[in-house]
Amino acid sequence: MSAPVVKGYCPGALRPMMSGDGLVVRVRPFNGRLRRAQADGIATLAAAHGNGLIDLSSRGNIQIRGVREDMHEPLIRGLAAMSLVDADAEIEGRRNVMVTPFWQTGEETDGFAADLTVALSSPDAPPIPGKFGFAVDTGRVPVLQTASADVRMERDAGGGLILVADGFDKGKPVASETVVAEAMALVEWFMQNRGDHKRMAALLASGVTLPGGFIVPRQRQVYAPRPGFTPLGAMVGLAFGQLEVKTLASLAKQGGLRMTPWRMLLVESARRLPKVRGLITDPDDPLLRVVACTGAPRCSQGLARTRATARTLAPHVPPGSFLHMSGCAKGCAHAGPAPLTVTATKEGFDLVRRGCAGDAPDARALSPEDIIKAI
Ligand code: SF4
Known part of the structure; x- marks a missing residue:
């Protein structure tokens, strides 16, 4: 590979x-x-x-x-x-902010996102790594926990606002007035302690301990988009x-x-x-059970026509499962493991079960017909 x-x-x-x-x-x-x-x-x-x-x-x-x-x-x-567009490329690079789509006019979520944007646009904002990101997930229940972010704003089971470091199962209670300042303080803490790490979860997994105050259990996401x-x-x-x-x-x-x-x-x-x-518009459409990156020929690293192959495989992916089709081992279309991952190689397709595009495959050099039989 x-x-x-x-x-x-x-x-x-x-x-x-x-x-x-x-x-x-x-x-x-x-x-x-x-x-x-x-x-x-x-x-x-x-x-x-x-x-x-x-x-x-x-x-x-x-x-x-x-x-x-x-x-x-x-x-x-x-x-x-x-x-x-942002004022310059540095600000744009820092402004990795996802927002729950379910905010209502007059709620706090929109304001949190706007204030966070202002903070990240400041000349004093820390030079965070390029993929470091934020999730303003402050609806009644979390919906963005499976999306990539490092610093999250969520609500606990009682509706209280909490600040979350990705990878930790408890949040820090914060007030609406200070949540953005607290988020930026958490970013500063990350920058001072990160060593070679570029993402919060990796830093915490390495054994580095968060500062005090992260004591409130997070809600676990049950929302499934459809x-x-x-x-x-x-x-x-x-x-x-x-x-x-x-x-x-x-x-x-x-x-x-x-x-x-x-x-x-x-x-x-x-x-x-x-x-x-x-x-x-049909929640049972098989195409919702596959993701595929751009692949060849539009991506110069692509080793196969990913989307055409994924359309062929989609009807064979069982309901409730999910297939990630990747044009190379980079796995751009899906961060993290998937129940089924198909990675294009120069020799054909590799199949990985419960893993990522670059993981050791369970089967190598398959054709699309082989994959259909295997799934
Ligand atoms: S996974 Fe590979 S082929 Fe697919 S878009 Fe990313 S770099 Fe290109």
């Missing part, structure tokens, strides 16, 4: 990443939300400056694909005109988290969009599921 190239940072709009089909320009919607005009504007810009394809990332961001290098500057100007109606609007899925500009423009007509890390979008206030090409 050839070793994947690990870049150690998440691409942004101001610091895009080159892929097999051009630059990937990742927009990080502020407070995890796009107003209708912003969503429509992104669709227009992606059509003009990209190849017409848009990805949803596993951190709730939106990526414009296939941007030529000479188109990057006009694209950024267009995004900036809609208040969708398409359908919520009190706030319609949750819709996108196969492999990808949509065409026409689809995004159509969704923008329905309502503002709240970002999620689940390759789904919450269309605000929608009372009917929009009939738009490419949307998954």
Whole structure:
């Protein structure tokens, strides 16, 4: 298996990443939300400056694909005109903030996310590692615990606000007025104690002990995302988290969009599921049981056409299970273990059970037909 190239940072709009089909320009919607005009504007810009394809990332961001290098500057100007870029690439790199999509107007969540953004935009903010991130998960129950984040804001079983260091099962009780300052203090603690570690959970797993105060048990997430109606609007899925500009423009007509890390979008206030090409509205759709990275030919490291293979495998993945199809050992599409992982190699596909894309496989050099028999 050839070793994947690990870049150690998440691409942004101001610091895009080159892929097999051009630059990937990742927009990080502020407070995890796009107003209708912003969503429509992104669709227009992606059509003009990209190849017409848009990805949803596993951190709730939106990526414009296939941007030529000479188109990057006009694209950024267009995004900036809609208040969708940060003041500079350093601030953008720090602003890895996911927000529960289920906040209501007038609740505290939106304000916490805005205040955290201000704190991370300060010139004094610590130079945190590129993949270090935050989850503002302060609805009544947590929904973002399976998404990648290092510092989390959650609520305990009684509704009290707690600050959480990822990897620890208890949180620190905090007041609304101080939660962002406490979060930044936890970041400072991480920076002073991290050694070579880049993520909070890895630091805690190494035996380093948190400062005092992390004493309140966390709620355990039971929420499982699925398409359908919520009190706030319609949750819709996108196969492999990808949509065409026409689809995004159509969704923008329905309502503002709240970002999620689940390759789904919450269309605000929608009372009917929009009939738009490419949307998954059936919660039993087999495509919801597979994730696949971009793969070949659009990713230069891809060793197979991941999404076509995943479409073939999807109907054979049992309900309740989940298959991660990866174009190489890097495993971009899914952080952490999956019940079934299929990794493309130069010799065929490796199958890993209850593991990650780079783990030692249970079976090697399989064809798609072999995998169907094995699962
Ligand atoms: S996992 Fe997929 S998207 Fe990531 S580098 Fe490998 S082939 Fe490319």
